[in-house]
Amino acid sequence: xxxxYNSYSNSLEEVxxxxxxxxxxxxxxxxxxxxxxxxxxSAVVFDFLVRYLKYLEYKVIFVRNITDxxxxxxxxxxxxxxxxxxxxxxxxxxxxxAYEELNxxxxxxEPKATEFIDxxxxxxxxxxENKFAYVTKSGVYYEISKFDDYLLLSGRTKxxxxxxxxxxxxxxxxxxxxxxxxxxxxxxxxxxxSPWGNGRPGWHIECSSMIEAILGKTIDIHxxxxxxxxxxHENEIAQSKGAYPNEKFVNYWLHNGMLNLSxxxxxxxxxxxxxxxxxxxxxxxxxxxxxxxxSQYRSPQEFSLDLLKESESTLNNLIEFTxxxxxxxxxxxxxxxxxxxxxxxxxxxxxxxxxxxLINEADALEEQKLKDLKSTIKFVFNVLGFELxxxxxxxxxxxxxxxxxxEYDIKFGDIDQAVNEFxxxxxxxxxxxxxxxxxxxxxxxxxxxxSIEDGTYxxxxxxxx
RNA sequence: GGCGACGUGGCGGAGUGGCUACGCAGCGGUCUGCAAAACCGUUUACACGAGUUCGAUUCUCGUCGUCGCCUCCA
Numbered sequence: 001x002x003x004x005y006n007s008y009s010n011s012l013e014e015v016x017x018x019x020x021x022x023x024x025x026x027x028x029x030x031x032x033x034x035x036x037x038x039x040x041x042s043a044v045v046f047d048f049l050v051r052y053l054k055y056l057e058y059k060v061i062f063v064r065n066i067t068d069x070x071x072x073x074x075x076x077x078x079x080x081x082x083x084x085x086x087x088x089x090x091x092x093x094x095x096x097x098a099y100e101e102l103n104x105x106x107x108x109x110e111p112k113a114t115e116f117i118d119x120x121x122x123x124x125x126x127x128x129e130n131k132f133a134y135v136t137k138s139g140v141y142y143e144i145s146k147f148d149d150y151l152l153l154s155g156r157t158k159x160x161x162x163x164x165x166x167x168x169x170x171x172x173x174x175x176x177x178x179x180x181x182x183x184x185x186x187x188x189x190x191x192x193x194s195p196w197g198n199g200r201p202g203w204h205i206e207c208s209s210m211i212e213a214i215l216g217k218t219i220d221i222h223x224x225x226x227x228x229x230x231x232x233h234e235n236e237i238a239q240s241k242g243a244y245p246n247e248k249f250v251n252y253w254l255h256n257g258m259l260n261l262s263x264x265x266x267x268x269x270x271x272x273x274x275x276x277x278x279x280x281x282x283x284x285x286x287x288x289x290x291x292x293x294x295s296q297y298r299s300p301q302e303f304s305l306d307l308l309k310e311s312e313s314t315l316n317n318l319i320e321f322t323x324x325x326x327x328x329x330x331x332x333x334x335x336x337x338x339x340x341x342x343x344x345x346x347x348x349x350x351x352x353x354x355x356x357x358l359i360n361e362a363d364a365l366e367e368q369k370l371k372d373l374k375s376t377i378k379f380v381f382n383v384l385g386f387e388l389x390x391x392x393x394x395x396x397x398x399x400x401x402x403x404x405x406x407e408y409d410i411k412f413g414d415i416d417q418a419v420n421e422f423x424x425x426x427x428x429x430x431x432x433x434x435x436x437x438x439x440x441x442x443x444x445x446x447x448x449x450x451s452i453e454d455g456t457y458x459x460x461x462x463x464x465x
Numbered sequence: 466g467g468c469g470a471c472g473u474g475g476c477g478g479a480g481u482g483g484c485u486a487c488g489c490a491g492c493g494g495u496c497u498g499c500a501a502a503a504c505c506g507u508u509u510a511c512a513c514g515a516g517u518u519c520g521a522u523u524c525u526c527g528u529c530g531u532c533g534c535c536u537c538c539a
Contacts, residue, residue: 010469029539042539072537156468156535179536203536225539235536256539263531267538294488295478300471300532307477310489317488320502350479353487360487363504435498442500453501461502 002056004221005298005345007229007253008153012345015252022058023215024050027207027224027232028110030067031091032076035098036273037288037303038225038259038266044289045256045297045346046223047104048384052342055383063214064107065207066092069114069200074189084190085114098276101285103385109214113206116213117192120201123209123243124181124194132242133181135196136172140182143174147238153253154230179235181205204235208243211236217247226255226298227267257300266303274303283312286386290315293348293384318381321359322388327379330372333358338380348384355380396448404448408441419450419462426452427460 006013026046029039043064053060067073068088077087099106113120124140127133132146144150144158151158158177180202185191191198201209211219217240224233233253240249258265261272279288291311295301329335334355341351355377362370381388396404402412410421422445429438442452452462 027539030537036539038539040539070537154468154534159467177536223539227534227538230534231536232538258533258539260532265533265538269537299478302477304476307489310477313490314488347479349488350486353479356487430498433498439499451501453503454497454499455502 002343003345004252004254007226007255008250010155013252017053017058017220019057020059022053022060022221023219024053024060024062024221024223025207025211025215025219026062026064026107027222027228028064028066029091029095030070030072031088031095032070032072033091033268035095035276036266037276037279038273039095040098040102040276040288041259041292041297041301042223042225042256043099043104044102044292046254047102048293048297048342048346048348049221049223049254050105051383051385052346061109061215062105062107063109063111063211065210066095066110066112067203067206068092068112069190070203078188088112088114094277098280098285101280102276102289103285103387105385111210111214113201113210114192116206116210117201119213120205120209121182121192121194123205123212123239126243127181127239130242130245132238134174137184138172139180139184139199139202140196141173141178142181142235142238142242144177144179144238145175147242149241150238151230151234153234153237156230179204179231181239204232205239207232207236208239211240212243217244217249219250221252221254222250223254223256226257227265229255256297257295260300260302261304263302265300279308283308287312287315289385293386294352296345296347296349298345299349315386316390318377319388319390321362322374322378322381325371325374325378327382327388328372328375329379331369331376334373334376334380338383401448404445419445423452423460423462430454 002015002017003012004015005011024046026042029035050060050062066088069084073084073087077084080087124133127142128135128140133140133142135141182194182196182199182205183202184197184199189200191200211222222233222236237249240247258267260266261274264270264272266272266274276288287308288311291303291308292301294311294314337354337358338351341347341354344350358373359377362373365373378388398412401415401418405412405418405422408422408425410418410425412418422441426438426441429435429441445452450462452460454460
């Protein structure tokens with residue numbers, strides 16, 4: 001039985017979902033600057049969720065939005081002297097590239113705020129009709145005091161929020177804590193026409209509106225980073241309940257933990273951001289993905305280069321262990337470890353530990369059982385979006401390879417042939433006990449990412465690293 | 466200040482009222498011309514103080530510390 005931690009009830013709940021249709025919405029990025037590792041974590045951990053639900057044979061409808069208009073985007077586009085749309089398109093591409101490298105499955109729908117302006121306007125109209133919103137000289141605002149259940153998600157009191165309010169207080173707001181649904185545009189700012197004046201949507205309204213437009217009034221699971229709990233998700237609830245007071249908005253709220261750098265949250269405001277693409281390029285999307293697997297999704301997770309290297313080692317060891325078998329669900333123990341761990345609020349860290357316990361006992365197994373163990377581990381990792389295949393991270397060009405092998409009078413045809421000839425030359429040196437030269441060759445071929453391992457019984461083997 | 470989370474071995478990170486997770490790194494060994502890989506072995510941690518208990522890292526209270534949110538954030 002799948003249990004998930006629901007932020008709304010602050011407790012682990014046995015989830016009840018309809019096999020035929022599970023509606024999931026994940027708050028995606030504001031496309032204002034390049035994706036960082038925190039964005040990666042959110043995308044990957046909820047990708048684990050979606051993949052696991054599919055494994056359990058739920059029919060999932062997965063929506064992840066793109067916020068392509070907001071204050072920051074406008075500000076940034078002014079700085080760069082390009083349009084908000086140009087900036088948004090460019091950054092969206094970077095996000096898509098990163099998602100692909102991380103092997104996150106594409107959402108069924110990926111709505112953009114600017115594509116739903118009409119619907120957003122209708123939504124705001126409804127809120128005004130329902131007396132939850134009012135119009136001023138600067139925009140349209142949601143009136144918090146009209147919504148009794150405000151702050152049930154974050155567990156605050158309204159007094160806390162008022163005292164902590166740090167946003168510039170608009171003169172014409174009824175209460176400082178009221179938030180904008182529609183902001184009238186200033187000079188030069190992009191705008192859309194509305195019944196109240198030219199402007200743009202506020203940050204929170206797009207999610208309520210797009211969820212309704214695409215998934216309907218009630219969804220099963222709403223995900224996002226835990227830094228969105230307040231105010232973003234709190235305001236989404238206020239909007240959705242304001243528009244449809246008698247409908248349940250979200251059944252399960254899931255929030256992932258933040259990524260820390262030396263104990264501090266990685267965030268735009270802290271300025272301690274590590275860009276996703278840097279690490280995807282240096283390592284491999286799968287290594288970064290595996291890094292996220294090593295921690296339970298709600299825990300804060302510590303990031304450092306060394307920890308990423310550690311992930312690479314661990315992943316490579318798993319790849320070595322499962323080498324030469326096809327992914328198949330054969331070993332019951334592995335499958336039960338997988339399901340029991342995932343059922344406990346997607347405890348991927350526990351799963352990994354328990355699987356390694358089995359691997360450590362594997363030497364005692366007879367051949368077929370060992371093979372089944374490997375197959376099943378490979379299968380389970382496939383379900384979670386890993387290939388367990390060594391990726392060729394060697395970025396040498398063909399010309400560089402030709403040049404390298406030329407040094408040893410080897411004509412480069414393909415890599416296997418060239419390496420074989422290389423090894424043969426080296427073997428003859430070893431036979432002549434010219435170990436100095438042989439060791440030099442072994443050393444030099446590391447430059448093109450190949451390590452040669454001499455074995456007593458099997459002669460030698462080579463593998464790319 | 467308010468609300469919340471957390472403090473586990475060198476680092477990371479699960480978990481449990483009693484059965485020394487696990488990973489990575491390190492160290493020793495087998496093997497090897499050497500190295501690597503592989504395999505074997507190895508370093509017995511749960512902030513501190515008190516309480517409950519036959520027994521607490523796990524429950525309760527207190528202390529100290531760290532972190533998050535308090536309308537920018539995945």
